[in-house]
Amino acid sequence: MPLSPILRACLVLLLVCPGSGPTRAGADVFAPPAIKRLVAAYPEAIEEIDEGWLVWRDGSRMQIDDGKGIKSFRAWLDDPDIEDMLRLSYPAGADDVPPPPEYDPGRARNAAFFDKMYGDCRKGEVKPRLTTVTWLPRKTRQRLEVTTVNGVAARLAAVSQELDRLPPEFDKFLLPAGGTYNCRVIAGTSRVSAHGYGIAIDIAVRQSDYWRWAPDALSGNIVYRNRIPLEIVHIFERHGFIWGGRWHHYDTMHFEYRPELLPPIAPLERTAPGHSLDNAAPNGAPLKK
């Protein structure tokens, strides 16, 4: 039965204000103060939050709030400040229930923050920090390029190892992976995709759904659709990757490393024996600019 507009608004409020009421079934909704999670999520890059400023380990500072107040959905997506990136709670571990309208947790990315963290691919700053990860080494040995910054490559290698142990019926959702690093803008925008930072992966395209492929999507009539099993989603989430299937503007093949939106993940085990990270490079520090 479709939700009434009032019920839908209430659901959005509950999701935006975790801790103020019940959460979605099975969800492990991350509680505020979310901004402090940036320090815990990116310990190699971020020193502290200081009176409205984010302080990087190289001493540079970024303003957390641009002073523009609560933004429209379009402004939130196109021009988010650092605070806006954390405005919507991400329901880690939840079922794949259709997200409420305009509920896209993690889809707003502050460009200055990500350029500082991973580099600007249009200036050639991302490529030197990439390494290759062998995808599902027991099944394909497809090689994928991802960044070493923040240990993303090692995290994806750990995801790959877990996925590799799933039964064969999961293979069609994972193989071949659609791609990782790609210096491109998001379709229909001038914003660099998470793929341009080397932090994202698309799994098998054939079994995926994307809001822009839905009939009448561009006129705002977005009907949620997902075929990706939650077993796969939950493995990614446990290693710090959010899923595009949790967005109203869904992209079910898409995962990206966004640990600030997830419950804390265990520190990386460096040089773990048998892990499938090729040409392992030390984690990069954020770019000095």
Ligand SMILES: [Zn+2]
């Ligand atoms: Zn993607």
